[in-house]
Amino acid sequence: MKTEAVIIGGGPVGLMLASELALAGVKTCVIERLKETVPYSKALVLHPRTLELLAMRGILERFLAEGTKLSAGHFSMLDARLDFSVLDSKQNYSLLLPQADTERLLEEYAAGLGAEIVRGTEVLAVTQHENGVQTVLQDGSGIRTIDSIYAVGADGAGSIVRKQAGIAFPGTDATMTGTLGDAALKNPPESAFFSVCGQQGAAVIVPLPDGLYRVIIVSPHLPQKRKDEPVTENELKKELRRICGTDFGLSDPVWMSRFGNAQRQADRYRSGRILVAGDAAHIHFPAGGQGLNAGLQDAVNLGWKLASQIKDEAPPHLLDSYHEERHRAGEDILRNTEVQTRLIDFTDSGLALRDTVSALLAFPESNRYIAGKISALDVHYEPDPDMPPHVLNGKRLPDMELILQDGRAVRLYDFLRKGAFVLLSLRESIPADFDTGRVAAVRAFLSETRADWQNVHTVLIRPDGHVAWAADVLKTDAEEVVLAGMKRWGLKS
Numbered sequence: 484m485k486t487e488a489v490i491i492g493g494g495p496v497g498l499m500l501a502s503e504l505a506l507a508g509v510k511t512c513v514i515e516r517l518k519e520t521v522p523y524s525k526a527l528v529l530h531p532r533t534l535e536l537l538a539m540r541g542i543l544e545r546f547l548a549e550g551t552k553l554s555a556g557h558f559s560m561l562d563a564r565l566d567f568s569v570l571d572s573k574q575n576y577s578l579l580l581p582q583a584d585t586e587r588l589l590e591e592y593a594a595g596l597g598a599e600i601v602r603g604t605e606v607l608a609v610t611q612h613e614n615g616v617q618t619v620l621q622d623g624s625g626i627r628t629i630d631s632i633y634a635v636g637a638d639g640a641g642s643i644v645r646k647q648a649g650i651a652f653p654g655t656d657a658t659m660t661g662t663l664g665d666a667a668l669k670n671p672p673e674s675a676f677f678s679v680c681g682q683q684g685a686a687v688i689v690p691l692p693d694g695l696y697r698v699i700i701v702s703p704h705l706p707q708k709r710k711d712e713p714v715t716e717n718e719l720k721k722e723l724r725r726i727c728g729t730d731f732g733l734s735d736p737v738w739m740s741r742f743g744n745a746q747r748q749a750d751r752y753r754s755g756r757i758l759v760a761g762d763a764a765h766i767h768f769p770a771g772g773q774g775l776n777a778g779l780q781d782a783v784n785l786g787w788k789l790a791s792q793i794k795d796e797a798p799p800h801l802l803d804s805y806h807e808e809r810h811r812a813g814e815d816i817l818r819n820t821e822v823q824t825r826l827i828d829f830t831d832s833g834l835a836l837r838d839t840v841s842a843l844l845a846f847p848e849s850n851r852y853i854a855g856k857i858s859a860l861d862v863h864y865e866p867d868p869d870m871p872p873h874v875l876n877g878k879r880l881p882d883m884e885l886i887l888q889d890g891r892a893v894r895l896y897d898f899l900r901k902g903a904f905v906l907l908s909l910r911e912s913i914p915a916d917f918d919t920g921r922v923a924a925v926r927a928f929l930s931e932t933r934a935d936w937q938n939v940h941t942v943l944i945r946p947d948g949h950v951a952w953a954a955d956v957l958k959t960d961a962e963e964v965v966l967a968g969m970k971r972w973g974l975k976s
């Protein structure tokens with residue numbers, strides 16, 4: 484069997500990557516061990532940058548229709564809530580949507596675009612050679628192989644792909660475990676996001692869409708447990724009573740589990756023709772709900788780069804920039820989750836520190852700084868060193884309103900639906916030959932004044948919504964910069 488790209492693992496990250504590759508016209512096959520998606524959800528929240536990416540591809544409404552918008556997030560379960568509404572984005576909110584629903588919606592989208600999703604099949608081995616990758620699979624009917632040009636491991640924390648590619652996963656083991664349970668509560672707390680932290684431990688309670696509640700507990704009274712040690716209903720109730728003074732009438736848990744603060748990151752996200760993404764590339768304490776979001780952002784960073792590499796259209800180093808850009812973003816998440824873990828301290832001085840940080844978060848600039856991190860809206864990539872410097876280079880763009888030459892108002896993200904580059908000129912019409920299947924050429928101006936945009940002549944926007952480069956109108960050679968920029972990014976011969 485032959486295909487262009489094989490993705491090992493049909494969790495959220497593998498499915499998102501499959502849809503990006505299929506959108507770019509790459510023959511893609513996802514191999515997933517499980518026959519059906521797991522009904523229980525680790526992740527519950529999609530954050531603003533992920534929602535922007537879904538909006539760019541025109542599928543955000545499908546997710547909004549099933550989730551609940553939240554304008555606030557949290558940092559280390561502190562009393563002060565993070566206010567996302569001040570962030571510069573049309574998607575300046577989070578979405579409460581269980582991971583199982585996110586996966587179902589992504590699977591429908593990927594399959595609709597033509598990606599092949601093979602369930603009930605386990606990958607046993609992945610080996611690369613000069614011209615491709617061979618993946619060994621096992622299903623009910625036996626063992627077979629599949630050949631591809633590239634393979635991506637989106638197979639979670641224990642990734643067999645990462646191990647077989649010889650990619651190291653340095654980091655630290657868990658020193659702390661939390662407990663969770665999805666259960667009925669006879670007397671639930673009134674607040675939609677209930678959290679308590681004191682000398683007896685920390686508890687968070689969030690309503691789930693099906694009338695149940697997610698109870699999360701981190702307790703100093705529980706010795707550090709192995710992640711696979713079963714949680715009991717009694718343990719949850721006892722800890723709730725100790726921390727909150729009531730067990731809220733907890734009963735009928737449908738899923739109980741433990742999670743830890745092990746943190747590791749792949750030292751390379753690429754080894755030749757094999758790449759890793761999502762939990763296969765980074766794991767950390769699930770503080771602030773960032774792991775799945777980061778993985779989906781990996782997938783959208785990688786998809787268009789891998790597609791152009793497979794089609795032989797990629798400029799040199801484009802595929803390597805996946806590691807450079809997303810490893811740095813991953814490091815930042817590991818750092819902020821470590822800080823959040825350190826803040827979960829039930830000693831007197833630890834609780835005093837929490838109160839102080841919580842008070843600091845009430846200041847608008849502190850809120851903006853931390854909310855920028857948790858939302859991932861502050862992620863920007865290194866500017867292209869071979870292009871003239873511009874403040875916009877490498878930055879993400881929000882879904883700005885544009886006014887076309889005929890006076891029509893449109894949104895920037897409408898031009899990113901097909902996963903092509905957008906060449907946006909604010910000053911002059913773009914030569915017709917720049918408008919190709921890979922580039923949408925747009926002549927428009929911004930409907931609002933933005934400081935960074937005042938002298939912009941033309942901007943090349945990447946398929947993931949980041950600025951590849953911007954040419955300044957003050958430069959007399961702006962047209963030459965545009966031409967050189969198009970050649971450098973492999974969009975013009």
Ligand SMILES: Cc1cc2nc3c(=O)[nH]c(=O)nc-3n(C[C@H](O)[C@H](O)[C@H](O)COP(=O)(O)OP(=O)(O)OC[C@H]3O[C@@H](n4cnc5c(N)ncnc54)[C@H](O)[C@@H]3O)c2cc1C
Pocket residue numbers: 491492493494495496497514515516517525526527528529582604605606607637638639640642643663742760761762763769771772773774775776777778
């Ligand atoms: C308690 C908890 C709460 C969390 N809350 C949040 C949150 O609110 N927000 C957030 O962003 N993140 C959260 N996370 C993290 C999030 O769940 C993970 O980051 C996310 O599941 C990673 O997705 P993935 O696709 O990379 O990996 P996975 O979800 O692990 O998927 C990997 C897939 O690969 C398959 N697979 C593995 N090996 C093979 C093989 N050899 N052959 C074939 N298939 C294979 C598996 O069956 C699986 O389906 C939370 C995690 C925990 C533990």
